[in-house]
Amino acid sequence: MGYVTRDEAARRLLAGDVVAIPTETVYGLAADATNAAAVARIYAAKGRPDFNPLISHIAAPTQLAGLTLPDSRADRLAAAFWPGPLTLVLPRAPNCPVVAAVSAGLDSLAVRIPSHPLARELLAMVGRPVAAPSANRSGHVSPTTPQHVLASLGPDMPVLDGGPCQVGLESTVVGLTGPQPLLLRPGGIAVETIEAVLGERLGHPQDAKLQSPGMLLKHYAPALPLRLDATAPLPGLREGLLSFGPVPAGFAAQYSLSASGDAAEAAANLYAGLHALDRTDLQGIAVAPIPEAGLGAAINDRLRRAARGR
Numbered sequence: 102m103g104y105v106t107r108d109e110a111a112r113r114l115l116a117g118d119v120v121a122i123p124t125e126t127v128y129g130l131a132a133d134a135t136n137a138a139a140v141a142r143i144y145a146a147k148g149r150p151d152f153n154p155l156i157s158h159i160a161a162p163t164q165l166a167g168l169t170l171p172d173s174r175a176d177r178l179a180a181a182f183w184p185g186p187l188t189l190v191l192p193r194a195p196n197c198p199v200v201a202a203v204s205a206g207l208d209s210l211a212v213r214i215p216s217h218p219l220a221r222e223l224l225a226m227v228g229r230p231v232a233a234p235s236a237n238r239s240g241h242v243s244p245t246t247p248q249h250v251l252a253s254l255g256p257d258m259p260v261l262d263g264g265p266c267q268v269g270l271e272s273t274v275v276g277l278t279g280p281q282p283l284l285l286r287p288g289g290i291a292v293e294t295i296e297a298v299l300g301e302r303l304g305h306p307q308d309a310k311l312q313s314p315g316m317l318l319k320h321y322a323p324a325l326p327l328r329l330d331a332t333a334p335l336p337g338l339r340e341g342l343l344s345f346g347p348v349p350a351g352f353a354a355q356y357s358l359s360a361s362g363d364a365a366e367a368a369a370n371l372y373a374g375l376h377a378l379d380r381t382d383l384q385g386i387a388v389a390p391i392p393e394a395g396l397g398a399a400i401n402d403r404l405r406r407a408a409r410g411r
């Protein structure tokens with residue numbers, strides 16, 4: 102199958118088939134969120150555990166009303182960050198048309214409006230919420246190019262080519278099902294930026310794994326072992342370096358996340374760098390230290406999961 106047009110992608114979604122679509126964060130494996138058989142095809146293609154809930158993607162804020170209960174905090178966050186890399190988890194509306202499997206049986210629903218122009222056109226054409234996890238085999242590195250999608254899910258997967266993803270990290274997931282807003286997953290919008298709009302701090306749930314199964318440790322992992330906070334090569338080890346800022350000498354290979362030490366640029370390059378250095382002629386991937394500020398927190402979250410998840 103391989104590459105498909107936008108119109109073909111829309112036709113497939115309406116027919117209950119899966120198709121990989123571009124977003125500004127990562128490529129998503131999309132299906133009609135109101136069609137149980139279509140949603141089951143996502144889980145099958147990813148080899149994904151079926152207790153893991155999916156994000157529903159919509160074209161416009163007006164679509165939110167029928168899906169979830171109203172929430173003034175959600176309205177403020179949506180006004181500030183949609184379209185964009187923010188996902189809101191809200192209580193499901195009584196007659197929510199999204200199938201229960203998308204929520205993995207929870208009484209909440211995760212929703213976002215992506216900003217990628219092709220994704221927005223497609224979602225507007227489809228006119229229904231579209232479920233889409235990252236378009237990779239479960240537990241593997243997320244795709245930020247159509248080539249990554251085909252390498253992970255196979256050459257028969259239909260893909261809508263929207264170029265490389267500009268943000269490069271999954272959306273930030275904020276839980277709004279209780280009195281305190283919770284950070285369920287750090288991501289493409291910095292926590293500090295979200296807190297400034299909310300006027301309060303985000304809570305960090307102790308049992309994040311239960312609240313948001315995407316927080317499971319085994320995630321985002323390349324095949325090679327990962328060594329974090331690496332400042333120099335280890336003697337006798339053929340490691341590729343993911344560098345941030347100046348490049349130390351002596352590594353067997355190197356991929357620059359950001360030569361100037363810019364966290365947003367590093368986020369956009371992170372998964373491409375992990376894909377590029379996950380090579381059979383290397384023995385490991387070393388990663389330079391990355392400061393926690395801004396998007397650095399989300400980058401380090403993914404790197405720690407990838408390092409532990411093997």
Ligand code: TXA
Nearest residue numbers: 126129154155209210211234235271272312313314315
């Ligand atoms: O940027 C993104 O969010 C990408 C693109 C394709 O939109 N999608 C993505 O989907 O990363 P996925 O399925 O890989 O991650 C969904 C995240 C997981 O952490 C999941 O646990 C959480 O959202 N989530 C989904 N529904 C939830 C719910 N009802 N309650 C709590 N967490 C939920």
Ligand code: MG
Nearest residue numbers: 234235243271
């Ligand atoms: Mg994922």
